[in-house]
Amino acid sequence: MRIGSRTFVYEHPxxxxxxxxxxxxxxxxxxxxxxxxxxxxxxxFGQKTWEMGESEMLRRCAARAMEMGGLAPEEAQALxxxxxxxxxxxTGFAARALSVPLVGLYGACSTFVExxxxxxxxxxxxxxxxxxxxxxxxxCTAERQFRFPLEMGTQRPxxxxxxxxxxxxxxxxxxDGTGLRVTAGxxxxxxxxxxxxANHMGAAMAPAVESTICAHLDDTGAAADDxxxxxxxxxxxxxxxxxxxxxxxxxxxxxxxxxxxxGASLFYQEQDTHAxxxxxxxxxxxxxxxLMKRMERGExxxxxxVGSGAMLSPTSTMQSESIPGIAYAVRLxxx
Numbered sequence: 118m119r120i121g122s123r124t125f126v127y128e129h130p131x132x133x134x135x136x137x138x139x140x141x142x143x144x145x146x147x148x149x150x151x152x153x154x155x156x157x158x159x160x161x162f163g164q165k166t167w168e169m170g171e172s173e174m175l176r177r178c179a180a181r182a183m184e185m186g187g188l189a190p191e192e193a194q195a196l197x198x199x200x201x202x203x204x205x206x207x208t209g210f211a212a213r214a215l216s217v218p219l220v221g222l223y224g225a226c227s228t229f230v231e232x233x234x235x236x237x238x239x240x241x242x243x244x245x246x247x248x249x250x251x252x253x254x255x256x257c258t259a260e261r262q263f264r265f266p267l268e269m270g271t272q273r274p275x276x277x278x279x280x281x282x283x284x285x286x287x288x289x290x291x292x293d294g295t296g297l298r299v300t301a302g303x304x305x306x307x308x309x310x311x312x313x314x315a316n317h318m319g320a321a322m323a324p325a326v327e328s329t330i331c332a333h334l335d336d337t338g339a340a341a342d343d344x345x346x347x348x349x350x351x352x353x354x355x356x357x358x359x360x361x362x363x364x365x366x367x368x369x370x371x372x373x374x375x376x377x378x379x380g381a382s383l384f385y386q387e388q389d390t391h392a393x394x395x396x397x398x399x400x401x402x403x404x405x406x407x408l409m410k411r412m413e414r415g416e417x418x419x420x421x422x423v424g425s426g427a428m429l430s431p432t433s434t435m436q437s438e439s440i441p442g443i444a445y446a447v448r449l450x451x452x
Contacts, residue, residue, distance in 0.1 A: 120336050120337065121332070121337070122332055122335075123304040123332055124301060124302065124303045124304075124336035124337060125237075125238055125301060126301045127238065127241035127299065127302070129241045129243075129291065130237065130241060130299055130450075131237050131240040131241060131248075131289040131290060131291055131298065131299055132290055132294065132296045132297060133287050133288065133289060133296070133297045133409065133449075134187075134188075134288045134290040134296075135185035135188075135287075135288040136182060136286065136287040136404075136405040136406075136409045137154050137181035137185060137285070137286050137405060138153045138284070138286075138402040138403075138405040138406035139153065139155040139156075139157065139174050139177055139178045139181070139283065139284050139285075139402070140153045140156050140281070140282065140283040140398075141156075141160045141174075141255070141282030141283065142156075142158050142159075143256070143282065143384070143388065143390075144156070144282060144283055144394075144402070145158070146385075146388065147383050147384045147385060148382065148383075148384075149382060149403060149406060152406035153402060153406045154181060155177070155178075155181070160256075160282055162174045162177070167255055167257040167258045168255075168258050169210065170255065171200065171253055171254070171255035171282075172207040172208075172214075172253075174253055174255070174282075174284045175198070175207055175208065175253040175284045176211040176214045177284075178253070178284040178285065179198075179211065179217075179249055179251050179286045181286070182249060182288045182405075183249070186290070188247060188290075190216060191216075192247070193215075193217040193248075193249055194218060194245050194247050194248060195217070195218050195220055195245055195247075195248045196212055196215065196217045196218065196220065196249045197220045197222060197231075197233075197235055197236045197248055197251070198211070198212070198220070198221065198222065198228075198232065198249070198250070198251040198252060199221060199222035199223050199228035199232070199252055199397060200228070200252060200253045200254060200397050200398075201225065201226075201254050201258070201262070201263075201396060201397055202258055202259075203262065205221050205222075207253055207255075208221055208253070209221065211253075217249070220232075222235075224305070224426045224428075224443060224445065225427050225428055225443070226254070226318075226322075226350055226395055226396055226397050226400065226425060226426045227305065227350060227400075227426035227443055227445050228252045228424070229252035229285060229397060229400050229401035229404065229424055230400065230404075230423065230444075230445040230446065231305070231424065232250035232252070233250050233287065233289070233299055233302065233447045234302035234303070234304065234445050236248035236250050237289060237299040238302065240289055240290070240291050243291075245291070246290065246291045247289065248288075248289045249286055249288055249289075250286065251285065251286035251287070251401065252285065252398060252400075252401040253283070253397055253398045253401070254281055254283060254284075254395075254396030254397040254398035254399065255280070255282045255396075255398070256279060256280045256281070256282050256396075257282075259280040259396060263315060263429075263434070273316065273391055274316050274391070275391050275392065276314070276316055276317040276320070276391070276392050277317075277391045278318055278319065278351065278353045278380060278393055278394060279390035279391065279393070279394055279395065280394075280395050281351075281380075281394045281395065281396040281399040282398065283383075283396070283398030283402035284398050284401060284402060285398065285400075285402040285404055285405035286401070286405060287405055287409070295451075296413075296451070297412050297449060297450070297451055297452075298449070298450055298451075298452050299447050299449060300448045300449070300452075301333070301337060301447065302445070302446065302447045302448070303329055303332055303333040303445065305325065305329055305426075305443040305444045305445045306325070306328055306329070306332075306443070307325070307428070307442070308324040308325040308328050308441070308443070309440070309441045309442065310323070310324045310440075310442065311439045312439060312440050313437060313438070313439050313440065315429060315434045318353070318356070318395055318427050318440075319356020319357070319380075319393075320355065321427045321429075321440040321442050322351075322352060322426065322442040322443075323352055323356045323363060323425075323442070324363060324442060325425060325443050325444040326350075326352065326356075326360055326425045326442075326444045327360055327364060327367070329423055329445065329446050330347065330371075330421070332446075333448070341371050341372060342375070343419065344375065344419050344420060344421045345375075345417040345418055346375060346376075346377055346408075346421075347371065347376050347377070347420075347421045348377050348379060348403075348404070348408055348420055348421070348422050348423065349376065349377070349378045349379065349424075350378070350379055350423060350425040350444070351394055351395040351399040351400055351425060352378045352381070352393075352425060353381055353393030353395065354378075354381045354392055354393050355392045356380070356392070357376065357378045357381050360376070361376065378393070379394065379400045379403035380392075380400075381393045381394075382394075382403060382407070383399060383402075400422075400424045400425075404422055409449075412449065412451055415451070417451075418451050419450045419451075420448075420449045421446055421447075422446065422447050422449055423445070423446040424444060424446075425442065425443070426442065426444070427441075428440070428442070428443055429441070
């Protein structure tokens with residue numbers, strides 16, 4: 118059921134039957150290390166290139182989620198997935214290996230939450246009985262595509278974020294019973310803050326996150342205090358502070374203790390990631406690891422998960438275009 122300007126409340130909310138997360142070497146040394154299902158010290162994941170390594174990481178993650186959910190690959194009805202590579206090649210090659218129907222998505226770093234919004238709608242409407250929602254990113258593939266060849270050793274400014282080598286996958290299924298469910302979703306709208314610096318992602322995405330949170334709260338009649346946490350995707354430490362400032366300027370301040378950011382949570386500040394983590398795999402792995410496991414343990418009952426994306430490309434950056442931001446949101450509840 119659609120309510121308000123851009124929110125769906127799912128009449129038959131799908132349950133998250135299983136979820137899996139895999140991270141690379143740097144992420145495995147961060148504060149959330151204990152929550153991930155697999156931590157690899159090989160950022161190639163046994164492959165010859167970083168791109169194929171990212172694809173293998175994503176394949177393993179989706180296969181692990183299916184195994185944990187008791188779903189055979191031939192029973193999987195759809196994989197909603199994307200990554201940051203040109204033509205989402207990590208996703209395409211992973212889907213080839215898994216041999217599951219693919220809905221390829223590109224919402225930049227918001228892709229995982231975008232997939233949850235769409236998959237939950239199709240399951241709630243009866244078009245699907247199950248769906249995998251996944252996303253991945255890799256520091257080495259993203260860095261050389263969007264910024265500089267790694268061999269150059271280019272100095273990164275303080276506002277730059279560290280693309281997470283990580284993947285997350287959630288298995289959504291139709292059916293009754295208790296457990297963790299996706300109960301509502303809000304579509305994103307492009308908001309352009311006129312940021313042109315590809316090393317300042319938090320500033321570029323924060324206005325879109327503010328827009329989507331406000332839309333979700335207004336559409337549903339909810340307040341920030343109704344949630345145990347509002348978890349944003351990968352604004353990092355700088356972007357999180359900008360988001361709080363935007364809400365103060367709007368006259369509806371968010372309680373800082375309610376707001377967590379996956380990019381600001383993935384690494385210790387002394388790990389030299391500058392402004393924190395980013396990438397499709399950042400929100401996917403932190404959600405499928407830290408957030409969902411805490412919800413299943415009863416530590417959290419209701420979370421608003423907001424994935425943020427910077428819709429730039431290497432070409433648009435070289436042409437001095439500004440960076441459009443987008444954000445999608447889902448309400449996760451233990452029912």
